[in-house]
Amino acid sequence: MIAIENITKTYRMGAVEVQALRGVSLKIERGEVVSIMGPSGSGKSTLMNVLGCLDQSTTGRYLLDGVAVDSMTDDQLAEVRNRKIGFVFQSFNLLRRLTARRNVELPMLYAGVENGRRRRAAEALEAVGLGDRMDHRPTELSGGQQQRVAIARALINNPAILLADEPTGNLDSRSGEEIMQLLLNLNHEHGITLVFVTHDPKIAQHTQRIIQVRDGLVEEGLA
Amino acid sequence: MNLTQGILSALEGVTANKLRSSLTMLGIVIGVAAVISLVSIGRGAQASVTAQIEQNGTNLIYVRPGSTQQGGVASASGSAGTLTQDDADALLSVAGVAAVAPELEGRGQVSYLGSNVNTRAIGVTPDYLTVRNMSLADGEFISEANVNARSSIVVLGSGVADDLFGGTAGAVGQKVRINSQPYTVVGVLASKGSTGLGSVDDQVLVPLSTAQARLIGGNRYRGASVLSSINVQAANSDEMDSVIEQLTLVLRERHDTIEGSDDFTVSNQQDLLATITEVTNTLTLFLGGIAAISLLVGGIGIMNIMLVSVTERTREIGIRKAIGARKRDILFQFLVESAVLSLVGGAIGNLVGWLISLAMGQVQFGSTSIKPTVDIDAVVLAVGFSLVVGLFFGIYPAMRAANLAPVEALRYE
Secondary structure, three states: OEEEEEEEEEEEEOOEEEEEEEEEEEEEOOOOEEEEEOOOOOOHHHHHHHHOOOOOOOEEEEEEOOEEOOOOOHHHHHHHHHHHEEEEOOOOOOOOOOOHHHHHHHHHHHHOOOOOHHHHHHHHHHHOOOOOOOOOOHHHOOHHHHHHHHHHHHHOOOOOEEEEEOOOOOOOHHHHHHHHHHHHHHHHHHOOEEEEEEOOHHHHHOOOEEEEEEOOEEEEEEO | OOHHHHHHHHHHHHHHOHHHHHHHHHHHHHHHHHHHHHHHHHHHHHHHHHHHHHHOOOOEEEEEEOOOEEOOEEOOOOOOOOOEHHHHHHHHOOOOEEEEEEEEEEEEEEEEOOEEEEEEEEEEOOOHHHHOOOOEEEEOOOOHHHHHHOOOEEEEOHHHHHHHHOOOOOOOOOEEEEOOEEEEEEEEEOOOOOOOOOOOOOEEEEEHHHHHHHHOOOOEEOOEEEOOEEEEEEOOHHHHHHHHHHHHHHHHHHHOOOOOOOOEEEEEHHHHHHHHHHHHHHHHHHHHHHHHHHHHHHHHHHHHHHHHHHHHOHHHHHHHHHOOOOHHHHHHHHHHHHHHHHHHHHHHHHHHHHHHHHHHHHOEEOOEEOOOOOOHHHHHHHHHHHHHHHHHHHHHHHHHHHOOOHHHHHHOO
């Protein structure tokens, strides 16, 4: 599913070069539930950005679903994000002006889906338990409900992999637990590959595999 | 993303901040309204001046005295005083000339009972009526017999009749005094309105011989009374140029002058029209140009707001890119937003400009009123220009938005 080999990422901050990733290799199989852990500044976020095709590595190879991503143009990467990757962010990242349903419709708009957008968005919202909140704007929803909208949006184009960056970080423990259950159910029932990026051991407990990132390198360990 | 979706999403963006969007549009509204109303007023002024000049008669050629040279100093044009009745008679024999109407112009104080008016007094011959395309409201015109007899009769312009008798009726048969001399009113001219160059309604006409002998007098040249101008009517408008050429040759021979030092000028209605059209065109262009500057300022307003909007919505752009928006999707979204702002502003501006034009049409400027004409080309130009302005000033902010890196845009707070 995901295979990266010897990935490095160098940032230039003024005159100083910062090496955020220093040769990372890892494999994630289809249907796996993996967490990427590490203290802040370890390169964890950079790894997540590279995995999510939001950023490109400086050197190294990245195969996503058998396709080499490392040499793609910006627009090709946009298409990969659109069709193959779903994002769930700590701060939900919904568009505040739009209703829940319109937020969920957006990835279909960029994918060029002409028909059935409203119906599919409604079905996705029902699947995450928000059938009665479709025409509410994010400000009218609780944190847990907003994260459900974000999950519905992430799944709408049937991605191969779902990347969740501290998905419970902004939630109270009860709705955090509900969101975790929702995500894990998606894996059980639909076999969606889940990658959590977190520093919360409670999340890591739920995953089959933990990848520790430290100083730009990875150390594998079983949960 | 297709066009309809893009426009819908842009409309959402525009309506999300209504106060800001309407203030931005206001710049374009003012610009377009200014272009439309100023150009329409310019066009209206041109149309009314042209129409009034054409009223003076068609196929009309003016022969006026030129300036004289005395000791190398040129005097004012029209001061030569070398045109005489003999010249007028000679011009009548030129091929293609239908009629000749010599005139001598001066000022007269016209009084009747208690009221009096200072106006233009012109000595004319019977042909003057048809050559100058005039008609009578009442009574009759000066006859050949009147001219031969130096009769003390007068034909009043409608404005003068209004001032003295309160209307065109009731004046005929009354006795008025012009510069203290008694004259009998035999006719009143129908109103023609102002030409913008002095109204033909504000004048009185007397027989040419009477004017030369008593009322105006004037200089003498080679023993004959001078004329202030000779109106020549050509038989056919196609022959105007050749008639003018012939007239010029005849006068040169009679006055013994050579080209370049003529003591007369020959011009026609078309020359006057062409000059005035050129002047009003320049004026319209000038007014439109000033208005276009405000449109440009409105465009800069759009760019300013779009730049603010891009910065403010950096995170939104990041989110859109994360879920699959390509560069051209973002570019398109922001371009359509600025185009919507400028187009809606342009449409409202058209309406406002049209209303201003209508309002200006109700206002009287002295005795003249201008009928502003809103032409479709001005509308198309103003709306097209506002769209171009919107796209031009929108492209830079939109490029900025499209080129944002997704990671950095997402990190933006």
